[in-house]
Amino acid sequence: MIEAIFAFRALPGKEDELREATLAIVEPTRKEDGCIQFVVSEDTSSPGTFFIRETWRDQAALDAHFAQPYLQDLVEIHKRILAEPLKMHPLKVYP
Template sequence: MNTRIPAAPPATALTMIAVLIARPGQRDALRQALTALIEPTHAEPGCLDYRLFELADEPGTFYMRESFADQAALDTHFATPHFQSFAARIDTLMVEPPRLVKLTPVG
């Protein structure tokens, strides 16, 4: 059992969950496109967390848990070639643009 407590992110950190819903018939394509973002995003300076989940009871609905050191790191992420390539496909893969739910730590 891993009992290590992760270090607290910096006070400037931005943490959010992106809600991404596949168009009918596009679940696998969206999953593949999102999965392709993970490795290069982890390599970005300022990326603290970037993890993909799919709702167990709603296949095709994905949550990307994201945390970046600050707004500049998030802006840099949005400008990367791998993210821009994904963004160019949003209309064909998703029923609506991603919804970003910003989170505030409570404890």
């Protein structure tokens, strides 16, 4: 299994746009083959700061996710409205 947390923050004034764009990929992502978990959260003390926790069956499933057109569209949006580059935190999961 592959598990990671992604952290990213909107530029001031772009919080709603980032929220809308991020939430738009939840449903199609959860339907992807190999997606075990895909959860979007927003920091209540810092609106516009988001986290996505993802769990995938294997690297091939995650790679397929990264190639999805709707994810590529989100990456293009990120280029315009993120305050800093998205940070991926790969996780080691203990039993």
